[in-house]
Structure formats: structure tokens, C-alpha cells
Amino acid sequence: MGKTQSQVLPIVALPRDTVLLPGVTLRIPIANRADVAAVLANIYSRASSPRLEQTPVTIGFVPLVSPYLSQDGKRLIEGKGGKRGHLEVDPARATGKDLFAYGTFGRVSGVQGRRPGELALVVEGQNRFKLEEITKERPFLEARVTRHEDSAIDASDEAIQPLFSELKQLSRELLALVRLSSILPRGPATTLSPILARRLELFIARKDIQEAGNLADFMSNVLECSHEEKLRILSALNIKERLERAVELLQKQISAIQGNTRVISITTNTPQDLDLDRLTKLRGETLRRRMINGTMPSGIGMPSGFPGFSGGNSNGTEEESNEMTELKKRLDEAGLSAEAKKVADREIRRLEKMNPAQAEYQVCRNYLENLAEIPWTKMTEDKLDSATLSRARKQLDDDHYGLDKIKKRLLEYLAVLRLKQAVNADLEAQIQHIIQPSQSLDKGSVEQSGSADDASTPKPPNEEEIQILKTKRMVDKSPILLLVGPPGTGKTSLAKSVAASLGRKFHRISLGGVRDEAEIRGHRRTYVAAMPGLVVNGLKKVGVANPVFLLDEIDKLGMSNFHGDPSAAMLEVLDPEQNYTFNDHYINIPIDLSKVLFIATANSLDTIPPPLLDRMETISLSGYTTLEKRHIARRHLIPKQVTTNGLQKDQILMEDDVVDKIITSYTRESGVRNLEREIGSVCRAKAVEYAEAKDSVTPSEAESTSNPPKLPSPTVYSPTVTIDDLDSILGIERFEEEIAAKDSRPGVVTGLVAYSTGAQGSILFIEVADMPGSGRVQLTGKLGDVLKESVEVALTWVKAHAYDLNLSSSPDEDVMKSRSIHVHCPSGAIPKDGPSAGLAHTVALVSLFSGKSVRPTLAMTGEVSLRGKVTPVGGIKEKLIGALRAGVKTVLLPQGNKKDVRDLPEEVKQGLEIVHVGHIWEALKVVWPGEHWVGERGWSGVESRL
Incomplete structure (x- = not known):
């Protein structure tokens, strides 16, 4: 809020519809103001009395209250403001209830006027204060007030910074409209002259964020606003609230001017009708009348050689020169590349030749300001030392549990980056060692030039050797990682942890819903309201050339349409062979993006175009178990x-x-x-x-x-x-957990499913029943095409090996000749599909036809071929965790899934007996360990009857 201080001082009520704001000079008529005379007399008597120290006497100036506002500046319902409004109150006879609750300390500069009836008090506003208590009303008002001083503003304040920028932009826009309206024959009447508006533009440009409150007061005084609106500005002690109200008034004024301005078109069919000398003379007369009427101060310098005026000052030119010098300084400090420096110099020369009133002037200036804000060479020092890897590993482990693959990849990047920097440091030391003798040669004098011992003179450095060493420098090309996984698995927060472990700036770019190519590569400067793209704006925001950029939801990036192809525009950003010369359409100068660490996130790879996917290193993040x-x-x-x-x-x-x-x-x-x-x-x-x-x-x-x-x-x-x-x-449970059955019966086998819902592994019961029929097979349980094919393969293998399985009395007998079977998977409302239930279907059919039941604590997964081979499947981690949770004790896995068991948690390894099988005969030995089969003796691991 600011600093406050309490004191007692004389109060002067301001005339009707008059508000004194800090930083504003006001003329207050003192005719028929006995209270002002009493205040001045009191000040004069105190000033003439002998005192040890002369302390300045301050007067408080308070406006009259409005019937539409409360005394503290709150809006009231119209017509409910009180018994009498401010228009009915004589300021000389005002009492405490007629005064507004806020006022301004005023320093009296003097009295102006030639005749008694024209005398006016010239007052300069200083600080705000709040009326606490009226201590005296006659012969003049006196009150106890609390002084308010605006506190310092943090330049990085995210609440005030955008409001201050918008205030400056709207102020410049308003003044430009005022200057434009002055050249229109029937433009709206304004209280500002074009020259005064130009000087105000230069005045506004010099303001920084610490003067945000003063600028809001100043523009509120310049605007044509109501008494109530100025009272609300005066009562806004909070700078943010004051800026918001000033911006609202500016927007209202600009809309009014734009709505009332009528564009006049001048045709050139009859040149004799257009008298330029007459038009110039009329404009000079108009400016002279404004000066005489007081709408434009006579002290303002006019352009040299303008008709009807002579002389003038060069303040405007000097201020423009100062702005240009400041812009050049910012460009020099930006560390532009060679090509950017060449373009900036050319644009500066163009800008110096332009008239500030031209529309192209602001376009060119905005372009140069964007060039100065881009971090061309400024970079963050990476925290690479002996403890870098251990510190980064601890940072990642503290922020995330699991995700070992992505952590391993990031630590690899840090290790490589550290080694590259060590090599570059050694090369730099060698270059300095070569250059060092030449420095002594430059510093040495030619005093010994007459000596015959020329061999002792140091030789100049070998430029060819230095260039060879420079070519050996290791170039840091940051990897472009793509984290793919379901929502909520920590992809975005993982990128933040990477930036924290590296000590780099972090910026997030949301690509979801981006449908325009120009949003990525910027708009060309020929378009109205052109601006740089998302990538360049991100660099401007972070202020360094090597940040961590998170490209969030890249799979939701728009495809080709009439606005272009945004996904194709991302190719240049994410291609390591191209992004060191990234070309933004607005900047139109190559920008090096190779030092930016891009981390993209996606929920699925299906919607990412193959060329874009090829540019990124994909790391899959499965759902958490x-x-x-x-x-x-x-x-x-x-x-x-x-x-x-x-x-x-x-x-x-x-x-x-x-x-x-x-x-x-x-x-x-x-x-x-x-x-x-x-x-x-x-x-x-x-x-x-x-x-x-x-x-x-x-x-x-x-x-x-x-x-x-x-x-x-x-x-x-x-x-x-x-x-x-x-x-x-x-509330009630939303999901039911499948639990291993307590009893067993022929034809029922426990299978495993990786993703029942939400990446949760669980068990799946497979039920097979037979009945009299003609060999028909019925499938229920909302099975997909792959599962249906698994049932057909399993049935074919069982029928082909019926004699070997002791299911038929002869090799030619068909076990399905007079029976039909029905295969069902419970939870029929849930779709089921995937190549992982072939082994379970085969064992279930053998169990049904042989009448042997399978232990309920035994579960299995794996696909089978027509040769009886058990092939590997996916989702082993989720399946085994679900099996352990469901009470399963033994699990049959394909031989090809041995490698997946190494990544299992220790709890799963200790809680389950995992048996790997490569063929159906091996699985049958585990399921029924004491049984003997006819075909088992002849099986050698490659047996097949098909």
C-alpha cells in the first residue's frame, strides 16, 4: 500500500467538479473565498513570526463529495447518494460531511491574475491523504489526516507490470488519435493540441515502472472524464487498483474518439481544387487560435519554418534523440549476431529518417525493440561440477518415484554435457597458451630493436594452429526428448525437475489447439498487429539462449488446414540439423535454438506425423502400478x-x-x-x-x-x-477387484490382463463349457478379433493333438464331432482384446475335455502358435502386480519374457513363483505335474503334426 503518517493541517475545499491529483498543477479561483483568505492569513502570520527553523506549511485540498459515490469512493445506486449533491454546496461554506474522504497535499506556487475578480491560486499536487477527523470548521477547515506515499514497485511484479505496459500503450494510442483528428476537417474537438500530444508521447516514453502511479494520475487529469471518475482515481491508494481505473478510462476515451471520427476521402480527379498553400495557411491559423484560447501553452516549441510562427525550441528533437540513443544502447547490450547487427543498423538508419507521426515509425520501432529483447548470446551457467550427477539424481528421485528410464537418459545428457565442457576448457587453455607470448610482444617496447639478437624476440601466434584448435571444440546440441504416457503420470512436472537440476530457466509452451502456422513461426511484418511466434516469445520471456522448453501436448497440435501446417512448422524447431538457424517470419533473422533443451509431452503417438516423430527421442512412461x-x-x-x-x-x-x-x-x-x-x-x-x-x-x-x-x-x-x-x-466402491477363486472345476482357467481400466493389471477368468451339438464354437464376453483368433488357434491345436492328450481313443477320432463348446469371459460389458490369452484358452480346453481342474492360484499369460509354441506378450509388470494383488501364487510366463522379470519390484518377485515355458507341453507339465501324456514322450521341443 505504501507509507502513512498522521498530522493536522488546514483544509481548502476545491470548487465544483475540480479534483487535484498528485503531480498536477491546478489554478483555483479565490474570489469570494473567505476560507482561503483565512488560511493564507494564518500561513502569513506564522511565517512572519520568528522561529528557530523554517518548516514549510502545507495545505490540504479536498474535492466535494459526489451524490453518486460514497465518501470513500465506492459507487452508489443512482439517486441514492444523499440529501444534497456537490453541485448545491458552496465550497467556501463546506463542512466535513460535504467533503470527500481523500485529498491531496498542495504546494502553493503563487497567485495569478490582474484584477481582484480574476485572482487564482496556483497549486501543485504532491501526495494523497485520507481525512480522519475534522478538528475545526471556522473560520477555515482544519482536519487530522493520514499522509500516503506510494511504495517502491518490484519490476518483476506480474500484477502491475502488464497493467503499466497497457497504460503506456493506451496513452500513446490516445495521443496518436488526437494528433490524427487534428488534420481531419470535421474531427472531434479535443483539449489537446497535436504538438502538446507529441510532447506528452515523449514524456510517457521516459516513464519507468516506479512511476506507474504518477503516470496513472497524470493521464487521468489529461482525459475528459467525469468528476466521479476522478474521485475514484484519487481514492485508489493501491497502485494496481489505480492503474486498472486509469486503463478503463483510457479505453473509454479511445472508443469515444474512434466512434466519432469520420474518415474524409480526397479525390485527385481535379488537382486545381486542392490548394496546398491554402490548406497549410488554414492549419497555421487553427494552431494560432488554439494558442490564443489557451488550449495549447504558448511555451511549446513549434517546428522551424512553420507558417505563422517563428523560432521555437529543440526539446522535442533532443528527447527523440535521447530515445534513439537508449534504443541503440539496448541493441548493443543484446549481443546481436553478425546478421542481426547488420539488419538492426539498417533499421536504425531508416528510423532516424522517419517522421514519428508515420504509422511505419512505430512498426519499425517495435521490430527493433523485439531484436533487443531476444537473448542472442546470453546463457545460464550450467551447474556442472564434481557433484553434478549426484545432485541431479537426488533432485529427480526427490521429485518423482520410479521413471527410471527417463532419469537414466537425463543423467546421460548431464554426463555428456560435462565431458564436452571439460574438453572445451582444455582447448581454450591451449589457445591461451599460444596467444600469451604474443601479448608480451605487443606490450614490449622496441627499445632493443638495434640489438643483433633477433632470435630472442617472441614470434606472433600461429593463426592456423589456433583455428585448428577452435574447430575441435565440442558443440552442445541438446537432445529433443518426447515423453509419451497417459495423463497424470508426471510428464510436465518431470520437465520442471530437469530444469531445476540443470539450474536453467524453464518455459512451458502449450501446443494444444494451435491451428495456425504463424503462432509457431510468427507473422510477417507486412501484416497488421504482427508479432513473433511462440518460440521467440518464450526466449524473450526467459531471457537466456539455453532454457528448458516444455512443448506440452504436442500430439494435439493442429494438422494441415487453410492457415498452414503447424506440425510441419515444428520440424524446423525440433530438427537438430536445422534449428541452429531457425527463421521466425517476424524477426526474419536466423536464431540458434540448438542450445535449447526441448522436452515434448504426448498422450499418444497416433496423431503425431511420422516426420515430426522421427526428430524426437521417444521415451515411454507407462501408467503407475x-x-x-x-x-x-x-x-x-x-x-x-x-x-x-x-x-x-x-x-x-x-x-x-x-x-x-x-x-x-x-x-x-x-x-x-x-x-x-x-x-x-x-x-x-x-x-x-x-x-x-x-x-x-x-x-x-x-x-x-x-x-x-x-x-x-x-x-x-x-x-x-x-x-x-x-x-x-x-461412498460405495466404484470398482470391484477380481480375486482368485477358492475352488476349481474343469474348463475354468485364470488368465492375466495388463490394462483392465486405468493401467491396472488384474486377473481374467476364462470359462469353457461343452454341450451336445455339431462342433459349433460360441464366443461371448465382448471379445475382440484377436481374442477370437486365439480361441480358434487353441481349439485347432487341441483337436490336432487329441490323441496325444489322451482325449480320444485313436488319432483319427474327432473330439468335437458330437459336441459344441461355449467360451466366455466374465464382465461382458468391458471390451477385451489382445494377443495374450492363447495359452489360457488352450489349457482351458484341455481341462474341459480331460475333466481335470486347474489350481485357482495358478495364472498364465502368453500367446500360442499352431505349432504349440508359446510366444512373448507385453504388460508383464502390470499383469504380475495384478496377479499378486488377486492372491495368485504361481504364474506361467513365455520364455521370451524373461527379460521383463528383471524390472519387477522386489515385492512381486518374492510373492510369486514365476515359471517360464516355451511350449504347450511344458505348460501342461506345470499345470498337472503328475500326469502322463501319450504325445509327451515323443515331444523334443520342435514337435508339430501340422
């Missing part, structure tokens, strides 16, 4: 939600079984967003219980002890959350 979600909840989600909901660490306790229940029964998802929401619901429910328990302590009980306990008694509030509490807090 139940075990991983438990660890994430323990380390991150529960502590975060406990703090968010106002509880302490010891005020809520959730055991692992409760967390697992929330994961499996309430949140079937790939990520952890819904899990965090459900944990937050539990924390809020416990917060309500804790608050009610705390409120139930009576005041008498609390006063009975000198130090009442902070926590309620454990008998009143229990911090422990049980599984039974979840039903009342979260």
Missing part, C-alpha cells in the same frame, strides 16, 4: 494434502491397506490425479472431525488449565483412517 502409486501417495500426495487442508502430520494416519483400497476400489487411472483428489477428500473429512472435536471443548474446560492442550483428547478425535471409514467418506 498399484505399488508405485502407494509409494507416490506416501512420499508426495498425503503430505501435500495434509498441509493443504490445514492439518498436521500427526493428525491423520493412513495405513498401506487403506491407501491400497483407495487405489484399487476408487481410482482406476493411469496417473495419480484422481488419487490425489480422493486423498484430499479423506483429509477434508478428517479436518471436519478434528474441527468439531476441537469446538466441542467447552470454555470452562479450556479455562480450567493455564496451558490448554492444542490437540483434542484421543477419545474424542481419532487420527487413524480405517477401511470402514472409506465407505462413509468416499
Whole structure:
């Protein structure tokens, strides 16, 4: 808000519809103002009396209250403002209730006027104050006030910075409209002359953010606004609120001018009708009348040689020169590339020759300002030292659980970057060692030039050797990573952790919904309101050439349309062989993006064009398993939600079984967003219980002890959350968990599925029944085409090996001749598909035809071929975690999935017996270990009857 100070001072009520703002000079008529005379007399008598130190006497100037505002500046319903408005009050007889609650300290500069009736007090506004109490009303007002001084503004304040920029832009736009309207024959009447408007433009351009409040006051005084609007500006002690109100007034004024301005077209069919000398003379007369009428101060310098005026000053030219010097300085400090420097020099020369009133002037100036804001050579120093890898590993482990592949890839990048910088440092040392003797030669004098010993003179450096060493420098081309995974798996937060571990700036670019190529590569300067693209704007925002850019949702980038192809525009950004010369259409100068570490995220690869996908290094992030979600909840989600909901660490306790229940029964998802929401619901429910328990302590009980306990008694509030509490807090279970059956029967086998819902692995029962028929096969359970084919392959293999399996009395007998079978997978509303149930179907058919049941704690996965070979499948990690959760003890896996077992959590390896099989005969030995088959003796691992 700012600094405040209380004091008592004389008050002068301002005339009707008059408001004095800080930084504004005002003429106040003093005719028939006995109160002003009394104040001046009091000041004069005090000033003439002898005092040890002469302290300045300040007068407070307060406007009259409005019937449409409260005394503190709040809007009232029209017509409900009070008994009398400010138009009915005589300022000389005003009382405390007629005054506004805010005023301005004014320094009296003097009295102007030749005759008594024309005398006016010249006052310069200084600081705001607030009326606290009227201490005296006659012969003049005196009050106790609280002085307000605006506090310093942080240049990086995200709330004030955009408002200040918008205020400056709207102010320049308003003044440009004023200058434009002056050359139109029937333009709207304004109180500003074109020359005064130009000087105000230069005045506004010099303002920085520390003067944001002063600029808002100044522009509010310049605008044609109502008394109530100025009162609201005066009452805005907060700078942000003051800027918002000033911007609103500027927008209103600009809209009014634009609506009233009529464009006049002049045809050139009859040149004799257009008298330029007459037009110039009329314009000079108009400016002279404005000066005489007081709408334009006579002290303002006029352009030299203008008709009807002589002389003038060069303040405007000097201020324009200062602006140009400042722009040149910014361009020099930007470290432009050679090509950018050449373009900037050419544009500066063009700008110096332009008239500031031309539309092209602002376009050219904006272009140069954009060039100065781009970080051409400024870079962040990477934190690369002996502890870099350990620090980065700790940062990634603290922020994320699991995700070992992406962590490994990022640590590889850090290691390579560190080695490259070490090589470059050695080469730089060698170059300096070569250059060093030449420096002594330059510093040395030619005093010994007459000596015969020329051999001791240092030789100049070998430029060819230096160039060879420079070519050996290692170029840092940052990788372009693509993180692919379901929503909520931590892709975006992982990119932030990478930036933190590297010590680099971070910027996020959301590509979802981008349909225009120009949003990526910028608009050409020939278009109205042209601007750079998302990439260049990101570089301007971070201010360095080697940030971490997150290209979020790149799979939702727009495809080819009439606006161009945004995905094709991204090729130049993400191609390591092209992005060191990226060409933005607005800048039109090659920009080096090779030092930017691009990390893209996507939910699916299906919608990414193959050429764009080829430019990126794809890293897949599968959905979190139940075990991983438990660890994430323990380390991150529960502590975060406990703090968010106002509880302490010891005020809520959730055991692992409760967390697992929330994961499996309430949140079937790939990520952890819904899990965090459900944990937050539990924390809020416990917060309500804790608050009610705390409120139930009576005041008498609390006063009975000198130090009442902070926590309620454990008998009143229990911090422990049980599984039974979840039903009342979260409602009924949304998902049912498949549990291994307790009994077995022929034709029923337990299979494994990787993704039932939300990347959760679980078991899947396969039921096969037979009945009298003609060999028909019926499939139910919403099976996909791949699963149907698995059933057909399994049935063919069983029929071909019926005699070997002891299912028929002769090799030529058909076991399906007089029977039909029905294959069903429960949960028929859920679609099922995938090449992983062939082994389970085969074992189920053998079990049905042989009448042998399969142990319910035995589950299996794998596809089979017509030769009986068990082929590998995917999703092993999710399937085995789901099997362990469902109570399975033994799992049959294909021989080709041995490599996937190494990445399993230790809990899964210890809780399951994993058996690898390569053929159906091997699986049958494990399923029925004591059985003997006819075909088993002749099988050598390559047996086939087909």
C-alpha cells in the first residue's frame, strides 16, 4: 500500500467538479473565498513570526463529495447518494460531511491574475491523504489526516507490470488519435493540441515502472472524464487498483474518439481544387487560435519554418534523440549476431529518417525493440561440477518415484554435457597458451630493436594452429526428448525437475489447439498487429539462449488446414540439423535454438506425423502400478494434502491397506490425479472431525488449565483412517477387484490382463463349457478379433493333438464331432482384446475335455502358435502386480519374457513363483505335474503334426 503518517493541517475545499491529483498543477479561483483568505492569513502570520527553523506549511485540498459515490469512493445506486449533491454546496461554506474522504497535499506556487475578480491560486499536487477527523470548521477547515506515499514497485511484479505496459500503450494510442483528428476537417474537438500530444508521447516514453502511479494520475487529469471518475482515481491508494481505473478510462476515451471520427476521402480527379498553400495557411491559423484560447501553452516549441510562427525550441528533437540513443544502447547490450547487427543498423538508419507521426515509425520501432529483447548470446551457467550427477539424481528421485528410464537418459545428457565442457576448457587453455607470448610482444617496447639478437624476440601466434584448435571444440546440441504416457503420470512436472537440476530457466509452451502456422513461426511484418511466434516469445520471456522448453501436448497440435501446417512448422524447431538457424517470419533473422533443451509431452503417438516423430527421442512412461502409486501417495500426495487442508502430520494416519483400497476400489487411472483428489477428500473429512472435536471443548474446560492442550483428547478425535471409514467418506466402491477363486472345476482357467481400466493389471477368468451339438464354437464376453483368433488357434491345436492328450481313443477320432463348446469371459460389458490369452484358452480346453481342474492360484499369460509354441506378450509388470494383488501364487510366463522379470519390484518377485515355458507341453507339465501324456514322450521341443 505504501507509507502513512498522521498530522493536522488546514483544509481548502476545491470548487465544483475540480479534483487535484498528485503531480498536477491546478489554478483555483479565490474570489469570494473567505476560507482561503483565512488560511493564507494564518500561513502569513506564522511565517512572519520568528522561529528557530523554517518548516514549510502545507495545505490540504479536498474535492466535494459526489451524490453518486460514497465518501470513500465506492459507487452508489443512482439517486441514492444523499440529501444534497456537490453541485448545491458552496465550497467556501463546506463542512466535513460535504467533503470527500481523500485529498491531496498542495504546494502553493503563487497567485495569478490582474484584477481582484480574476485572482487564482496556483497549486501543485504532491501526495494523497485520507481525512480522519475534522478538528475545526471556522473560520477555515482544519482536519487530522493520514499522509500516503506510494511504495517502491518490484519490476518483476506480474500484477502491475502488464497493467503499466497497457497504460503506456493506451496513452500513446490516445495521443496518436488526437494528433490524427487534428488534420481531419470535421474531427472531434479535443483539449489537446497535436504538438502538446507529441510532447506528452515523449514524456510517457521516459516513464519507468516506479512511476506507474504518477503516470496513472497524470493521464487521468489529461482525459475528459467525469468528476466521479476522478474521485475514484484519487481514492485508489493501491497502485494496481489505480492503474486498472486509469486503463478503463483510457479505453473509454479511445472508443469515444474512434466512434466519432469520420474518415474524409480526397479525390485527385481535379488537382486545381486542392490548394496546398491554402490548406497549410488554414492549419497555421487553427494552431494560432488554439494558442490564443489557451488550449495549447504558448511555451511549446513549434517546428522551424512553420507558417505563422517563428523560432521555437529543440526539446522535442533532443528527447527523440535521447530515445534513439537508449534504443541503440539496448541493441548493443543484446549481443546481436553478425546478421542481426547488420539488419538492426539498417533499421536504425531508416528510423532516424522517419517522421514519428508515420504509422511505419512505430512498426519499425517495435521490430527493433523485439531484436533487443531476444537473448542472442546470453546463457545460464550450467551447474556442472564434481557433484553434478549426484545432485541431479537426488533432485529427480526427490521429485518423482520410479521413471527410471527417463532419469537414466537425463543423467546421460548431464554426463555428456560435462565431458564436452571439460574438453572445451582444455582447448581454450591451449589457445591461451599460444596467444600469451604474443601479448608480451605487443606490450614490449622496441627499445632493443638495434640489438643483433633477433632470435630472442617472441614470434606472433600461429593463426592456423589456433583455428585448428577452435574447430575441435565440442558443440552442445541438446537432445529433443518426447515423453509419451497417459495423463497424470508426471510428464510436465518431470520437465520442471530437469530444469531445476540443470539450474536453467524453464518455459512451458502449450501446443494444444494451435491451428495456425504463424503462432509457431510468427507473422510477417507486412501484416497488421504482427508479432513473433511462440518460440521467440518464450526466449524473450526467459531471457537466456539455453532454457528448458516444455512443448506440452504436442500430439494435439493442429494438422494441415487453410492457415498452414503447424506440425510441419515444428520440424524446423525440433530438427537438430536445422534449428541452429531457425527463421521466425517476424524477426526474419536466423536464431540458434540448438542450445535449447526441448522436452515434448504426448498422450499418444497416433496423431503425431511420422516426420515430426522421427526428430524426437521417444521415451515411454507407462501408467503407475498399484505399488508405485502407494509409494507416490506416501512420499508426495498425503503430505501435500495434509498441509493443504490445514492439518498436521500427526493428525491423520493412513495405513498401506487403506491407501491400497483407495487405489484399487476408487481410482482406476493411469496417473495419480484422481488419487490425489480422493486423498484430499479423506483429509477434508478428517479436518471436519478434528474441527468439531476441537469446538466441542467447552470454555470452562479450556479455562480450567493455564496451558490448554492444542490437540483434542484421543477419545474424542481419532487420527487413524480405517477401511470402514472409506465407505462413509468416499461412498460405495466404484470398482470391484477380481480375486482368485477358492475352488476349481474343469474348463475354468485364470488368465492375466495388463490394462483392465486405468493401467491396472488384474486377473481374467476364462470359462469353457461343452454341450451336445455339431462342433459349433460360441464366443461371448465382448471379445475382440484377436481374442477370437486365439480361441480358434487353441481349439485347432487341441483337436490336432487329441490323441496325444489322451482325449480320444485313436488319432483319427474327432473330439468335437458330437459336441459344441461355449467360451466366455466374465464382465461382458468391458471390451477385451489382445494377443495374450492363447495359452489360457488352450489349457482351458484341455481341462474341459480331460475333466481335470486347474489350481485357482495358478495364472498364465502368453500367446500360442499352431505349432504349440508359446510366444512373448507385453504388460508383464502390470499383469504380475495384478496377479499378486488377486492372491495368485504361481504364474506361467513365455520364455521370451524373461527379460521383463528383471524390472519387477522386489515385492512381486518374492510373492510369486514365476515359471517360464516355451511350449504347450511344458505348460501342461506345470499345470498337472503328475500326469502322463501319450504325445509327451515323443515331444523334443520342435514337435508339430501340422
